[in-house]
Amino acid sequence: MKASVFFIGACTVVLAGLTLTRLGVNEYYFFAGYVVLQFVVLATAWNILGGYAGYVNFGSAGFFAIGVYCSIALTKAFALPLPLLILASSIAAGLIGLATGYLTLRLRGVFFAIATLALAIVLETLVTNWSYVGGAAGTFVMRPRKVIFFDSYVEFLFIVMLVLAVSSVVIARTIERSRFGRGLRAIRDEEVAAESMGVPTLKLKLLATTLSGALMGAAGAPFSYYVTYVDPPSAFNLSFAVNAVAMPLIGGTATWLGPLIGALLLGSIQQIATVTISSELNLLIVGLTLIIFVIVAPDGLVGMARRISRRVRRN
Secondary structure (H helix, E strand, C coil), rough: CCCHHHHHHHHHHHHHHHHHHHCCCHHHHHHHHHHHHHHHHHCCCCHHCCCCCCCCCCHHHHHHHHHHHHHHHHHHCCCCCHHHHHHHHHHHHHHHHHHHHHHHHHCCCCCHHHHHHHHHHHHHHHHHCCHHCCCCHEEECCCCCCCCEEEHHHHHHHHHHHHHHHHHHHHHHHHHHHHHHHHHHHHHHHHHHHHCCCCCCHHHHHHHHHHHHHHHHHHHCHHHHHCCCCCCCCCCHHHHHHHHHHHHHHCCCCHHHHHHHHHHHHHHHHHHHHCCCHHHHHHHHHEEEEHHHHHHCHHHHHHHHHHHHHHHHHH
């Protein structure tokens, strides 16, 4: 698919979402759609470092919460509009991602994964003791009563997250087809060999960590307006970290399309289960789905589709 065609398709998706808000659709669908799109951003962001470079990050909830609490702090201090909150949160999370990468990217495998998990725990401890943003008791955030063009603020949040989701997918696709993406894949396949061939491995990994953190922070910025009450357990919820890893694995980590498919599929199943059964089953659904796909399609849905396509061509 050519870049121009892909860009037109991305713009069409956003326009379709805007059109949907004018059709009088039940507000719940926008409420649920926001969550699914939020996971699209998180899964795509995780895949930049975990999928392309092979560095498994268990600290996704920490970067997400950086965006949440940066947004809350700036709202309390300056009452900034949401677009500026998203920009500031992405910068803050990106910088922390850069610092984290500089300190931890010399580790590999399980050691790097544990280090990123420890980061999330440290951040949660700091936020729990930060009274300005509510501390352990949490804080309420009031949504603006009116927003231009939209009938409700939930519709506006849905469109904001749709734009973020589309932007993250465009960024991931651009990375995949660039020298940057090829360098990350070389690191994943054999880092020592890549470095001996002149690939600036540390530079690429730091850039990947920064971009991944920035996108996760951007996804977290509108969260306080979505839930209106935030405390550390909700912002650092385990489901963010688990889904950010599981969704790319289910869809396929070798391509930008995998996290998108995995997030749309698993996120939709979780939202349906929340309405029909119980939200407490969400992590169980993730675990069972991941086990099934590890057995049936270890390369994810995209990898399975490619295998089937190759067999069809041979026959």
